[in-house]
Amino acid sequence: MILIISRKQETTTNEVIKWLLALVKKFIRVDEDEEFEIRAKEKRIYIESHRNCFYIDDISSVWYRRGGIRFKKIQYDNPAVDVHMQEHQHWLQDYVIKKLESKKHVNKQSTSAVNKLMVLEQAKKVGLDVPEFYLAEDTAEVVLDKTITKPLTGNITINNYQDYAESIMYTNIVEHKEKDSFFITFFQEKIEKDFEIRSFYLNGDFYSTAIMSQNDEQTKTDFRKYNLQKPNRNVRYRLPAKIEKKTHQLMLLLDVNCGSIDFIKSGDKFYFLEVNTVGQFLGVSAMCNYTAEKAIAEYL
Amino acid sequence: MKYFNLFSDILITKGINRILISDLQRNNSELQSLELYNIIEEFKSHAIEEVLTFYDEESQEIVQEYLNFLLEKEYGFITEKDWDKNFAPLAPEFREASKISNIFMERADLLLSPQLLQSIANLGIKHLVIYCDAALPLTSFVDLESSFSNSCVESIEIFSHYHPEVDQDFIKALHEKSARIYSLIFYNCENPPVEPSDIFKFNLVFSDQSLRLNSCGKVDFKYFDTNLMKVLEALNHNSCLNKKIGIDKDGNIKNCPAMPQRFGNINDIALEDAIKHEEFKAYWNLTKNDILVCRDCEFRNVCTDCRAFTERTHTNQSGLDISKPLKCGYDPSTNVWEDWSTNPLKQKAIEYYGLK
Numbered sequence: 001m002i003l004i005i006s007r008k009q010e011t012t013t014n015e016v017i018k019w020l021l022a023l024v025k026k027f028i029r030v031d032e033d034e035e036f037e038i039r040a041k042e043k044r045i046y047i048e049s050h051r052n053c054f055y056i057d058d059i060s061s062v063w064y065r066r067g068g069i070r071f072k073k074i075q076y077d078n079p080a081v082d083v084h085m086q087e088h089q090h091w092l093q094d095y096v097i098k099k100l101e102s103k104k105h106v107n108k109q110s111t112s113a114v115n116k117l118m119v120l121e122q123a124k125k126v127g128l129d130v131p132e133f134y135l136a137e138d139t140a141e142v143v144l145d146k147t148i149t150k151p152l153t154g155n156i157t158i159n160n161y162q163d164y165a166e167s168i169m170y171t172n173i174v175e176h177k178e179k180d181s182f183f184i185t186f187f188q189e190k191i192e193k194d195f196e197i198r199s200f201y202l203n204g205d206f207y208s209t210a211i212m213s214q215n216d217e218q219t220k221t222d223f224r225k226y227n228l229q230k231p232n233r234n235v236r237y238r239l240p241a242k243i244e245k246k247t248h249q250l251m252l253l254l255d256v257n258c259g260s261i262d263f264i265k266s267g268d269k270f271y272f273l274e275v276n277t278v279g280q281f282l283g284v285s286a287m288c289n290y291t292a293e294k295a296i297a298e299y300l
Numbered sequence: 301m302k303y304f305n306l307f308s309d310i311l312i313t314k315g316i317n318r319i320l321i322s323d324l325q326r327n328n329s330e331l332q333s334l335e336l337y338n339i340i341e342e343f344k345s346h347a348i349e350e351v352l353t354f355y356d357e358e359s360q361e362i363v364q365e366y367l368n369f370l371l372e373k374e375y376g377f378i379t380e381k382d383w384d385k386n387f388a389p390l391a392p393e394f395r396e397a398s399k400i401s402n403i404f405m406e407r408a409d410l411l412l413s414p415q416l417l418q419s420i421a422n423l424g425i426k427h428l429v430i431y432c433d434a435a436l437p438l439t440s441f442v443d444l445e446s447s448f449s450n451s452c453v454e455s456i457e458i459f460s461h462y463h464p465e466v467d468q469d470f471i472k473a474l475h476e477k478s479a480r481i482y483s484l485i486f487y488n489c490e491n492p493p494v495e496p497s498d499i500f501k502f503n504l505v506f507s508d509q510s511l512r513l514n515s516c517g518k519v520d521f522k523y524f525d526t527n528l529m530k531v532l533e534a535l536n537h538n539s540c541l542n543k544k545i546g547i548d549k550d551g552n553i554k555n556c557p558a559m560p561q562r563f564g565n566i567n568d569i570a571l572e573d574a575i576k577h578e579e580f581k582a583y584w585n586l587t588k589n590d591i592l593v594c595r596d597c598e599f600r601n602v603c604t605d606c607r608a609f610t611e612r613t614h615t616n617q618s619g620l621d622i623s624k625p626l627k628c629g630y631d632p633s634t635n636v637w638e639d640w641s642t643n644p645l646k647q648k649a650i651e652y653y654g655l656k
Contacts, residue, residue: 233374
């Protein structure tokens with residue numbers, strides 16, 4: 001039995017499920033609205049929500065896509081009992097999560113959220129080229145027009161800010177100095193690119209796409225500023241073996257076995273930018289006829 | 301030395317006198333000369349400078365113009381020293397999770413039985429087309445929609461008879477309640493009740509024609525569709541019948557409602573069992589390369605084939621009809637489109653199908 005941890009109406013999950021059905025693989029899907037209780041029966045441990053109920057040892061593989069398994073928190077009136085029971089519940093939950101994560105998996109709840117700064121440092125350590133980066137509270141040291149800034153967060157959207165329902169914080173070039181100082185911010189050397197590469201990574205396999213975004217002013221700095229009239233060309237690409245090897249090492253270090261990895265190609269160099277573990281990858285995959293959703297379904 | 305690299309999502313289909321360049325990402329195709337085809341071929345094995353030496357001075361200018369055209373259209377790019385071999389070719393495999401992707405039903409109403417709904421779910425059917433020769437009330441459409449909530453069906457297209465109840469309020473109410481209906485065609489309609497500029501969730505067409513099932517199968521430039529998945533399917537399978545199922549007005553299960561062969565009736569057999577019939581998938585792997593005339597046509601990879609109405613001139617060793625679609629008036633050897641229905645060579649087949 002395959003366990004899928006995701007959110008409702010999550011497209012990628014739906015597409016993988018279509019392949020699981022085609023491959024006649026059984027699965028359980030857990031969404032964000034479920035709260036589990038940990039229970040035991042005949043010396044076997046199982047967890048139960050309003051929709052799902054399964055033995056932990058019946059699960060053969062786990063795909064952590066988004067969200068997470070949440071547990072019902074039971075509180076006690078007596079403070080002394082409550083302190084003890086909170087810890088008791090904590091270790092039970094920890095056990096369930098660790099048991100699930102010890103199975104064959106595609107990503108894990110505990111390591112899926114990556115720290116962009118740590119990832120860059122680790123990338124350097126494994127020998128990948130990384131554009132110089134630093135944190136600063138003002139623009140004194142920033143070289144204008146040769147530096148970009150982007151969010152450190154995993155989520156790059158802001159909801160209901162000013163008059164906009166949703167704003168996206170794209171990568172931008174710093175073109176002028178700020179008079180005042182500001183909250184500590186990420187800056188990185190801007191690389192003149194030949195093109196961008198986005199690789200879908202699954203347990204050592206790379207499905208790479210070259211994104212020809214450099215000829216278009218709109219997409220030059222961030223290809224996600226899609227030009228709908230004339231979309232960027234997205235074509236199959238093979239990263240050099242040594243880049244794949246180093247990146248594979250990086251993913252092992254991060255303990256993440258599935259994600260989208262961004263590179264910039266500039267001359268003979270492949271600059272590593274970031275790893276996204278929860279992003280949408282099906283659009284790019286489809287354009288290259290990779291069928292990444294099938295690869296995930298087959299692996300599980 | 302400079303090298304021209306053709307992008308892998310550009311598909312070039314060679315015809316007898318010209319080529320079709322299909323841009324599988326930007327979803328458009330254009331006709332070009334065989335001369336351009338030859339130059340593109342030369343660019344695949346020679347540096348640009350080398351290719352130029354194959355031509356005299358006057359022709360070199362033309363080659364340069366062709367190259368500029370290819371770059372302007374972003375059909376390819378130039379590299380120094382060598383081709384960029386890290387750009388991998390497009391894998392031509394067609395992968396589809398559903399056992400059946402499309403169903404075409406000819407029905408007297410929109411009321412589907414629970415068994416049929418279950419079969420649609422079991423087969424993973426994504427696209428539903430219903431041709432209903434009746435005047436349908438609003439509730440029929442709404443009930444059909446709700447019977448597919450929480451289902452794997454992604455899109456529904458309905459052809460039905462126009463009647464005066466279909467007014468602005470009818471359409472607006474349906475607009476509110478529809479989720480999967482993406483296309484509605486009301487035929488036999490003289491005065492459309494909505495402005496063509498009105499925008500709804502679905503495509504809305506009011507036709508003054510009397511549409512009938514045998515109106516299907518026309519091959520025309522306007523039906524050509526440059527779309528990666530459709531092209532991949534056409535390269536590997538029959539673009540008309542692969543992963544499709546049809547049910548005619550009497551409930552007979554077929555490859556297409558307009559074809560004669562039956563694989564049981566929905567009142568007696570489930571769709572899942574009907575498709576197990578050894579001949580059900582017989583046409584699925586018949587590609588345009590197997591079909592006479594089409595195999596030489598530059599449009600073969602973007603064309604919708606038709607096996608229901610053909611010229612009925614040839615069958616292959618397995619008994620499959622490999623004749624050209626009847627309703628295609630195009631001749632790839634002359635590049636002329638003519639009215640198929642008046643072609644004297646087609647009259648026998650037209651008569652056979654009773655299309656007069």
